[in-house]
Amino acid sequence: MERRVPVRTCIGCRTRKSKMELVRIAGRKPDMNDKDLTLVIDSDAGMDGRGVYLCKSMECFDRALKYKQFIRAFGTTVSDEQFVSLRHDFEKRMGENSEKR
Numbered sequence: 001m002e003r004r005v006p007v008r009t010c011i012g013c014r015t016r017k018s019k020m021e022l023v024r025i026a027g028r029k030p031d032m033n034d035k036d037l038t039l040v041i042d043s044d045a046g047m048d049g050r051g052v053y054l055c056k057s058m059e060c061f062d063r064a065l066k067y068k069q070f071i072r073a074f075g076t077t078v079s080d081e082q083f084v085s086l087r088h089d090f091e092k093r094m095g096e097n098s099e100k101r
């Protein structure tokens, strides 16, 4: 029997891939009244809240950023500072992944 692997779409390149090949970004509100979301890399894909998926690639991250896919997906405003820190974390994660190989 074939094992079904959950498939998600990368918001950068729109490619459908197995969940394992993607990085999940979760949006959380520290406070219910907060307008801005805090975007974090969800390493265990187990965080609450909305999430989006990206290939493990800076290209996809930047494309998603450029086309405001994050804002579209989360349906809220996200501050520039958030993106800067998220991009930094994402980049760091990419580095960790390649080191492990």
Ligand SMILES: [Zn+2]
Pocket (backbone or CB within 6 Å): 010, 011, 012, 013, 014, 015, 054, 055, 057, 060
């Ligand atoms: Zn992608």
